[in-house]
Every structure is written in C-alpha cells, then in structure tokens.
Amino acid sequence: xxxxxxxYVLPALLIIGQxxxxxxxxLVLIAYILLADRKIWAAVQMRRGPNVVGPFGLFQxxxxxxxFVLKEPVVPASSDxxxxxxxxLVAVTLALATFAVVPVADGWVIADINxxxxxxxxxxxxxxxxxxxxxxxxxxxxxxxxxLRSAAQMVSYEVSIGFVIVTVxxxxxxLNLTDIVLAQGTGLGTMIGLPGSFLDWHWLPxxxxxxxxxxxxxxxxxxxxxxxxxxxxxxxxxxMVEYGSxxxxxxxxxxxxxxxxxxxxxTILFLGGWLPxxxxxxxxxxxxxxxxxxxxxxxFFLFAMVKAFVPRYRYDQLMQLGWKTFLPLSLAAVIITAxxxxxxxxxxxxx
Amino acid sequence: MLGLQATFFYFFALIAVGGxxxxxxxxNPVHSVLFLILTFVAAAGLFxxxxxxxxxxxxxxxxxxxxxxxxxxxxxxLDLDMGRMKKGALKYAPFGAIIGLALLAQLVIALSxxxxxxxxxxxxxxPMPIPPLDQVTNIEALGQVLYTRYILFFQIAGLILFVAxxxxxxxxxRHKEGxxxxxxxxxxxxxxxxxxxxxxxxxxxxx
Numbered sequence: 020x021x022x023x024x025x026x027y028v029l030p031a032l033l034i035i036g037q038x039x040x041x042x043x044x045x046l047v048l049i050a051y052i053l054l055a056d057r058k059i060w061a062a063v064q065m066r067r068g069p070n071v072v073g074p075f076g077l078f079q080x081x082x083x084x085x086x087f088v089l090k091e092p093v094v095p096a097s098s099d100x101x102x103x104x105x106x107x108l109v110a111v112t113l114a115l116a117t118f119a120v121v122p123v124a125d126g127w128v129i130a131d132i133n134x135x136x137x138x139x140x141x142x143x144x145x146x147x148x149x150x151x152x153x154x155x156x157x158x159x160x161x162x163x164x165x166x167l168r169s170a171a172q173m174v175s176y177e178v179s180i181g182f183v184i185v186t187v188x189x190x191x192x193x194l195n196l197t198d199i200v201l202a203q204g205t206g207l208g209t210m211i212g213l214p215g216s217f218l219d220w221h222w223l224p225x226x227x228x229x230x231x232x233x234x235x236x237x238x239x240x241x242x243x244x245x246x247x248x249x250x251x252x253x254x255x256x257x258x259m260v261e262y263g264s265x266x267x268x269x270x271x272x273x274x275x276x277x278x279x280x281x282x283x284x285x286t287i288l289f290l291g292g293w294l295p296x297x298x299x300x301x302x303x304x305x306x307x308x309x310x311x312x313x314x315x316x317x318x319f320f321l322f323a324m325v326k327a328f329v330p331r332y333r334y335d336q337l338m339q340l341g342w343k344t345f346l347p348l349s350l351a352a353v354i355i356t357a358x359x360x361x362x363x364x365x366x367x368x369x370x
Numbered sequence: 371m372l373g374l375q376a377t378f379f380y381f382f383a384l385i386a387v388g389g390x391x392x393x394x395x396x397x398n399p400v401h402s403v404l405f406l407i408l409t410f411v412a413a414a415g416l417f418x419x420x421x422x423x424x425x426x427x428x429x430x431x432x433x434x435x436x437x438x439x440x441x442x443x444x445x446x447x448l449d450l451d452m453g454r455m456k457k458g459a460l461k462y463a464p465f466g467a468i469i470g471l472a473l474l475a476q477l478v479i480a481l482s483x484x485x486x487x488x489x490x491x492x493x494x495x496x497p498m499p500i501p502p503l504d505q506v507t508n509i510e511a512l513g514q515v516l517y518t519r520y521i522l523f524f525q526i527a528g529l530i531l532f533v534a535x536x537x538x539x540x541x542x543x544r545h546k547e548g549x550x551x552x553x554x555x556x557x558x559x560x561x562x563x564x565x566x567x568x569x570x571x572x573x574x575x576x577x
Contacts, residue, residue: 027374102404133507134423141427144435148407151439155400155446167443174439194509335552 037129038119045118049275050080055316056275056323063327087268095157095261102156107266110149110273114280117142121283122197124293124307135196136184139284140177143239146277147173150248153270154258165257168334169241169248175341176238182349183232186356187221187288200292215298220291228352229289231345233321236281238341240274242322244329245337282318283311290314379419386412399445403438410434424508 054069054076061068069076094100120135122128132138147170154166188194191202206219222229238245249257259270286292291314293307332340389409393402410433417426506514516524571577 099398099400102401132423134427134509137424137427137431141430141435144431147435147439151442151446152404163446170439170443174436177435194507 034129041118041129049279052279052319053080053275059323060327088265090264092264092266098158099156102152104266106149106153106156107269109152110146111269113142113146114273114276117280120196122200122292123311127308128197131197134194136194140181140184144177149273150258157261159261161255162258162260165248169258172245172337173239175338176235179231179341179345179349180235180239182353183228185353186225186228189356189360190221196287200287200294203291203294217296220289222289231349232285235345237325240278240281242278243326244332246331247334247337278322282315285318286311286314375419382412382415403442403445407434407438410438424512
C-alpha cells in the first residue's frame with residue numbers, strides 16, 4: 020500500500036501541483052503580455068492605451084476577463100452546437116498543453132521528455148483544429164472563409180517551421196529542449212576563444228533560420244502582418260465572428276498562449292534559453308528563469324512592434340512567401356547544415 | 371506498473387474502437403472525420419504505451435496535423451447529401467467486404483508468423499544488433515536501422531511519394547491564357563523614367 024502511494028500517488032500529486040503552479044504563472048504572464056501588446060501598439064501610435072483600471076491600467080486584462088465571463092454565451096441557432104463549443108476548448112487546451120515540456124530554467128520543467136521539441140511541434144500542428152472546427156460549426160460563410168484561410172496559412176507555415184527546427188536539431192544532436200539550451204553554452208564565441216557569451220547562441224550561426232522562424236511564427240499564430248484570417252475589413256472577425264463571451268475569450272487565450280509559446284521556442288532554440296548573456300559574475304547572479312523571462316519578453320516586443328508598423332500582406336503574397344521562398348530556403352538550409360555538421364563535425368560532435 | 375499500463379491501454383483502446391465505429395455510423399460526414407481524428411489520437415496514445423514515442427508523435431504530426439486536415443477541408447467543401455449517398459451503398463458492400471477481408475487476412479498472416487514459425491520470425495526480426503532502448507533514444511535506434519539496413523526501402527518509399535505528388539500536380543495543373551500575374555522584380559525595378567510618360571499638351575487641342 021505504502022509502495023503504491025510512493026510510486027504512483029505522490030509523483031502524480033507532485034506533477035499536478037507543478038502543473039497548476041506553472042499554469043497560474045503562465046496565465047498571469049499571458050494577461051500581462053496581452054496588456055503589453057495593447058500598450059506597445061498604443062505607444063507606437065502616440066496613444067496612451069488602457070490606463071484606467073488599476074495603476075497605469077495594469078489590471079485591464081483581469082477586468083476584461085470578468086467582462087467576458089459575465090456575459091451570456093450566444094450559440095447560433097443553426098450551428099453545430101457540440102462542435103461549436105468544443106472548438107474554443109480544443110484551441111485553449113492544446114495551446115496550454117505544449118507548455119508541459121518548456122524548460123524555464125535548468126531542471127525547471129514539468130515533463131523532461133526525450134522528444135520535447137517533437138511534442139511541441141505535434142501539439143502545435145493540432146492547433147489548427149480549433150480554428151477550423153469553430154469556423155465550420157458557426158454555419159456562417161464569413162466564419163467559414165476565415166477558417167479556411169487561417170487553416171491553409173497555418174498548415175503552410177508549419178512546414179518551414181519544421182525545417183528550421185530540424186536545422187537546430189542537427190546542430191544539437193538531441194530533441195530534448197534542455198539539451199538544446201545547454202548545447203548553446205559553447206558555439207561561435209567560444210570557438211574563437213572568447214568566454215561564454217551571447218555569441219555562442221544559435222541565432223548567430225543560424226541567423227537566416229532565426230529570421231525565417233520569426234516570420235513563420237508570426238504567420239503561424241495569425242499575427243499581423245499575416246492576420247488575414249481576421250482581416251476585419253473583409254471578414255468581420257474571421258472564424259470567430261459568431262463567438263462571444265467565454266468561448267471568444269478562450270479563443271483569444273489560446274491565441275496569446277500560442278504566441279507566448281512561439282516566443283519561448285525562439286528563446287530556447289535561438290537565444291540560449293535561460294543562459295545568461297555573459298558567462299561571468301554579475302550576469303550569472305541573476306537566476307536562470309529571469310533571463311528566460313527577459314528573452315521571452317524581448318521576443319514578444321518584436322512581435323508587438325511588427326504588429327504596430329507593418330501593413331497587412333495580401334493573401335497570394337502570403338502563400339507565395341511561405342511556399343516559394345521559405346520552404347526552398349529552409350530545405351536548402353537543412354542540407355547545408357547537415358553537410359557542415361557532418362564534414363566539420365561541428366555541433367553534436369563538438370559538444 | 372502493470373495495472374496502470376493496462377488501465378491506460380483499455381482507455382485508449384476503447385476510445386480508438388469507439389471512434390472507429392462512430393466514423394462509420396455518424397450521420398454527418400464532418401463528424402465522421404472528427405471521430406477519425408479521435409481514433410488517430412487514441413492510436414498515438416497506444417504507441418506511447420508501447421514505448422514507441424517517436425512513432426506516436428509522427429502519427430500525430432503527419433496524420434492528424436496534415437492528412438486529416440485535408441480530409442476535413444474536402445469534406446467541408448463538398449455538398450454531401452448523405453441520404454442520396456446511402457441509397458447505392460449496398461451495391462458496394464461486397465467490394466468493401468472483400469477489401470476488409472484481405473486486410474484482415476494480411477494482418478492474421480503477419481501476426482501468426484511469430485506463432486507458427488517462431489524461429490524464422492526471430493531471425494527476420496533481429497538480424498541487426500539494435501542497441502537497447504535504455505541506452506539510445508527511440509529516434510536514434512530507429513534512425514540507425516532505417517538509414518543503414520533499410521535505406522533502399524526508405525528511398526523507394528520516398529520516391530513513390532514523390533512520384534505521386536508530381537502526378538497529382540500534373541493532373542490538376544492547367545495553364546490559363548490571359549491571366550495577369552504579379553512579378554515582384556518587375557514592379558521593384560520600375561523607376562520614374564519607365565513608369566511615367568510626360569506629355570506636353572497644347573491647350574485647346576487635347577491629346
């Protein structure tokens with residue numbers, strides 16, 4: 020009996036506790052990321068942004084949460100009701116489920132599995148179902164058109180994201196996210212004799228891939244300039260036009276969770292995760308998860324700035340960029356990286 | 371350990387079988403595809419239980435993340451009338467039964483090989499020293515076999531898929547005359563000299 024408790028019940032409770040703690044921190048972070056998005060956008064346009072609820076508008080997201088939850092969810096009469104309500108659940112669950120393998124600091128991860136990055140890729144390839152189910156179940160042509168656009172866009176850019184991830188994996192030789200971060204302790208900087216610094220991280224040797232990943236991440240999460248699914252001038256609000264109140268909030272939450280995940284992935288794959296930018300005293304005092312947070316915030320700042328000053332792409336240009344530019348480029352990069360790793364023995368063999 | 375594994379096995383197996391049945395019995399074709407996706411996910415769960423984590427996630431990425439989405443696209447876009455489609459369904463029942471039986475027979479033959487002739491099955495299965503899974507990861511073990519011993523089959527499979535893809539493109543490609551396409555280099559290369567024509571118009575004459 021004690022054996023069962025020690026082997027099953029205690030670890031299960033521990034994992035549940037960790038997950039809950041992670042989830043609460045993550046949701047609060049997402050609330051502030053949403054606020055930051057609006058504040059940065061406002062600052063670029065020389066507005067003030069939300070500034071009424073709480074000091075500097077800091078509680079705006081929580082006020083919005085209450086507003087959404089307290090409203091009546093309207094389900095269209097001719098919609099497919101089960102699928103209609105299932106879609107936002109799918110979107111938000113999948114978006115949050117990916118965080119199970121994200122290492123925030125050395126050893127600070129809920130599930131340290133061998134194939135972490137593949138798990139992230141697999142789950143985020145399912146996120147399109149929330150969109151497509153929501154669009155179809157609404158039984159409205161605007162929602163359906165928005166869903167089709169969004170799904171086609173997400174599927175297209177997933178391919179180049181996959182190849183970019185493969186180039187990183189070739190350099191690291193492991194699919195474990197912790198290993199990917201630790202492998203960035205040595206790199207270009209240490210090769211030429213410098214102490215460990217931000218020059219070792221993957222963004223420098225794989226810079227073109229970093230750029231492709233960033234742009235593909237914008238498209239994958241339906242962020243401007245690729246926000247055609249919700250192009251409000253043509254499609255009202257895209258696939259979520261029939262949604263209101265809590266289901267709508269869940270779609271928004273799923274979207275921002277996906278954006279946060281993409282920022283985390285950029286941090287882990289290219290910006291050295293929790294590693295400090297300089298590997299000596301004042302910087303190593305700062306705990307790892309703070310560096311991780313700072314890097315994620317930096318990535319999100321890039322996301323927000325792009326939203327603020329880049330005009331929207333046309334749909335055929337979007338597809339052209341994905342299939343005719345990024346796909347060949349990233350495919351070529353995979354082959355070149357494989358050759359370099361194999362011939363010069365850099366990356367997997369060096370670390 | 372066994373109890374937990376068995377519980378999860380029955381959980382996923384029940385979902386897979388139930389989902390499979392609902393694929394056939396649900397009235398709405400879109401619901402059928404959604405149940406098919408559920409079945410795929412449950413199958414991925416079964417793979418995970420056997421320790422084939424790589425296969426499980428590849429199943430999710432390829433089948434659920436790509437193939438099933440195309441299914442869903444097609445089924446949503448088609449104007450399907452299930453009542454009309456079910457009318458002629460009985461005509462095709464024998465063919466369906468034959469295909470089902472052939473697949474079942476293949477499965478039985480493949481599985482019974484290890485019971486009827488255990489010696490041949492073991493020599494076929496382990497001609498190559500695969501390192502135990504507690505030393506290398508799933509992917510490493512799979513890659514070491516796939517890219518050495520089975521490289522020919524791997525390449526042939528890739529070639530077949532490639533030919534199928536090109537075939538699909540050739541079948542659907544149509545050259546339309548008179549379509550105005552955007553050429554970005556031409557647009558970028560325009561300058562005031564090539565883009566603007568300055569005409570002096572005498573007053574009272576027009577062009």
